[in-house]
Each structure stands twice: as C-alpha cells, then as structure tokens.
Amino acid sequence: MSVIELKDVSVTFHEGRQNIAAVSHVDLTVEPGEIYGIVGFSGAGKSTLVRTINLLERPTGGRVLFDGKDITDAKGAELRALRKRVGFVFQGFNLISNVTVGKNIEFALKAGGWPRDGWDARVRELLALVGLESKAESYPASLSGGQRQRVSIARALANKPEVLLCDEATSALDVETTEGILTLLRRINRELGITIVFITHQLDVAKQLFDRVAVMENGRIVEQGDTFTVFSDPRHPTTRALAERYLGIAIPPQLTPSLPAGRIVELRYKGRDALTPLISEVVRRYGVSVNVLHANVEYFGSQAIGTLIVQVGEAAGPDGHGANAGGDLSVARALDDLKSHVYGFHEIDRDALDQPPFGESLVVADAE
Known part of the structure; x- marks a missing residue:
C-alpha cells in the first residue's frame, strides 16, 4: 500500500476576480x-503540492490518502x-x-x-x-x-x-x-x-x-x-x-579558433554504454582520428549518463596528409558506428559553436 496517494488533486487560489490554478489534476503515489x-x-x-500532503494547503479538488485512508x-x-x-x-x-x-x-x-x-x-x-x-x-x-x-x-x-x-x-x-x-x-x-x-x-x-x-x-x-x-x-x-x-556541455570557446578539419559531434550515452571503450574501438576499426574536445559523466545513483564532444577526421599519415585514400567514407562509417552505440547523437555546425549544442535539436539514435 502506498503511504501517500494524491488522486486528481487541484488547488485553486482566488485573487480578486481571477482564479489561479496552482495545482491541476495531479495523480501521485509515494511508496513506504x-x-x-x-x-x-x-x-x-x-x-x-507538497503542502497538500499534510493539509497545510487544502485541495480544492481531488483526494489525499495517507496509508490508504x-x-x-x-x-x-x-x-x-x-x-x-x-x-x-x-x-x-x-x-x-x-x-x-x-x-x-x-x-x-x-x-x-x-x-x-x-x-x-x-x-x-x-x-x-x-x-x-x-x-x-x-x-x-x-x-x-x-x-x-x-x-x-x-x-x-x-x-x-x-x-x-x-x-x-x-x-x-x-x-x-x-x-x-x-x-x-x-x-x-x-x-x-x-x-x-x-x-x-x-x-x-x-x-x-x-x-x-x-x-x-x-x-x-x-x-x-x-x-x-x-x-x-x-x-x-x-x-x-x-x-x-545539468548535463549539457559546450566546446570551450578558446578551442574553437584552432580546431583542425573534421566533423564535430556530440554523443550522449548511459548505463553500461558509458563504460564501453567506444572511441578506441572506432579508431581501430576505421582508421580515423578522434579528438575528445569536451566530456562530462554524471551518476544518478550507480548509473552513469555521459556527454562527449568529439572531432572525427581522417587519420594523418607520416607526411602529415591523410593516410587513408577513402578518408571521407571512413569518417562517415565511423560516425554511423558511433551513432549506433549511443542514444543521443548530434552533429554540431562549426558556424554555430557559440550556441548551446544539445537542446531541442537533439537527434536520438535509433535503438537497434
């Protein structure tokens, strides 16, 4: 049995001729x-809302139950x-x-x-x-x-x-x-x-x-x-x-003038995926370079949510030029692989690096 149960609880205040709905039709249960x-x-x-639980605020609609009563x-x-x-x-x-x-x-x-x-x-x-x-x-x-x-x-x-x-x-x-x-x-x-x-x-x-x-x-x-x-x-x-x-990060502005060529993406991963050596595996598999520009990992209890901004480009050979003849294709495949292993994937426009990189434009990777 829930210790607290709010059933369709509403609280409306009357100010002059106005009715202000502070709480509207809330259903909520709290377990012991x-x-x-x-x-x-x-x-x-x-x-x-919280004051309705001990009736410091009386609901104007709905019911409050405590231990089922x-x-x-x-x-x-x-x-x-x-x-x-x-x-x-x-x-x-x-x-x-x-x-x-x-x-x-x-x-x-x-x-x-x-x-x-x-x-x-x-x-x-x-x-x-x-x-x-x-x-x-x-x-x-x-x-x-x-x-x-x-x-x-x-x-x-x-x-x-x-x-x-x-x-x-x-x-x-x-x-x-x-x-x-x-x-x-x-x-x-x-x-x-x-x-x-x-x-x-x-x-x-x-x-x-x-x-x-x-x-x-x-x-x-x-x-x-x-x-x-x-x-x-x-x-x-x-x-x-x-x-x-809390979780959003951005490329430090002092880095942007010196960024070399390559595609910049923000990755978000969670749970066990946060502990997978994904970057090193992609570098080995596709022969690309991956530079970590910024990163953050936060734990909710024992479970992690990680955010990573990386630059993916063609790996350089001994002469400083691209070592892979199919460089662009390798980069594209590497990005597809990264996308398949994270739940959030967003490619950042270099012209918009001064904007929040991970907001409503988030593209969520398809779950396979």
Whole structure:
C-alpha cells in the first residue's frame, strides 16, 4: 500500500476576480521507505503540492490518502494526529530566533504531546542524530545555515514521524553544506525507515537523493518515474530543459579558433554504454582520428549518463596528409558506428559553436 496517494488533486487560489490554478489534476503515489522528489522551475506549483500532503494547503479538488485512508477533510484531533506523523523541513529553517536550539525542539515535543519528563533525553538524542550534540544551549543566530537546517530537521523528527516533507531544504545552502544535508537525509531514510518527499529545482539534489521523481510545470506533473530513466531519456520539454541545465556541455570557446578539419559531434550515452571503450574501438576499426574536445559523466545513483564532444577526421599519415585514400567514407562509417552505440547523437555546425549544442535539436539514435 502506498503511504501517500494524491488522486486528481487541484488547488485553486482566488485573487480578486481571477482564479489561479496552482495545482491541476495531479495523480501521485509515494511508496513506504522511498525518497520521492518533485522538481520543476520556480512557480511550477511544487510547494503548494507538497503542502497538500499534510493539509497545510487544502485541495480544492481531488483526494489525499495517507496509508490508504482518505484524510482530505480531516479536522481537529484527526488533523493533529496526522501532522504528528508528517514532519516538515522548511527552506528558510523557520526557527524561533529568541530561544535556544534545545527549546526550539522542545516546542515541537510539547505540540506533539511528548511526555514532559522525556524532553531532555529526546532533545539530546535528536541533536546527536544531526551532529549538533554541543549546540543545545546555542541560539539560532550563532549557527551557520547548514547547522540551522540540521536543527530544523531535528525538530521535524521530534515526534517520530513516518514521513518527512522537505520544501527546498537545500536551496539556501552552499554546495559543500548541501552535500552534508543530503548525506544526513539519506542516513535518516535508511536507518529510521522514514519516507521522504523532497521538492527542489536543483537537479544535482535529484541525482544524488531521489529514488523516483515527478517533474512539474504550470501546476501539472508532466513526467514521472525512476530518476535515472526520467533524466537520461526525458520526454517533455520541461524535463529536457532541466536535464540540459545539468548535463549539457559546450566546446570551450578558446578551442574553437584552432580546431583542425573534421566533423564535430556530440554523443550522449548511459548505463553500461558509458563504460564501453567506444572511441578506441572506432579508431581501430576505421582508421580515423578522434579528438575528445569536451566530456562530462554524471551518476544518478550507480548509473552513469555521459556527454562527449568529439572531432572525427581522417587519420594523418607520416607526411602529415591523410593516410587513408577513402578518408571521407571512413569518417562517415565511423560516425554511423558511433551513432549506433549511443542514444543521443548530434552533429554540431562549426558556424554555430557559440550556441548551446544539445537542446531541442537533439537527434536520438535509433535503438537497434
């Protein structure tokens, strides 16, 4: 049974005479123990959607189910009980500035009905979990951004929730601090078995953290599935745009004036193909030269997505001229071979080297 299920959920805001559809007819399921991501550009509706899960935002249409039970209309004691089962981590930390770290966590314990005589032990346990054992008497203003987010996570875990909702929990942090928060969340998920729903516009977060992902645009989910599949083979323009911001590469401009003759192509490969010695095999088989101009490999979990820009030309003989009488034919055959072994193949026009090389003009190699 899914721990969270959204059925045809919509949220409409009324501003004056206008109706604004922040979320439109969303269907989504989150399985127990997984880390589920919701990604999209600013204004896509991600924050509104995630707040429907614990009814911080009431749907204006559709139903919200938690452990198979319809909670859409929950109120009073039922709603309070639900929110004890769902922790929330905010982008801006949302800590009370004029009380200590320990007191911030105690407020959550008090709200959740935790026995008063167990507060001290629980605060110590939570601060140890997030690596802030010595900060119980510190005030939020004295902490770094990463430390404040760790306190926010500790507070969200105070009442032992089953689900942790994270609303852009790393977007205010630097890269190194973000890495630490993601490591902490993975450990919480693994060791405590807590299901995590995380929204972000940062694909770097998605590729490190998410088991499955949904892509949002204009309040709708336009694509969803396991993270590697969604971003290695994006179908919707929004997903492609997100992927290209992270995976796309270009020839460094300082190289372009000195490029010798030859055809320039961008190759994209994934999974096991990323580990195949493709270039050396093509050089040996067709007697061509292949110069690697730029390359990038990113891992989504244990699976790789690689992007490679190469220049393929006729191999030079001892006199500096072409060594192969059928040079052009060999180059064409080499390119056909490369194309048959990758899922993305795009020949770059030399006159357009200052343009993004891998966007909507992507030609996907036929799968054989």
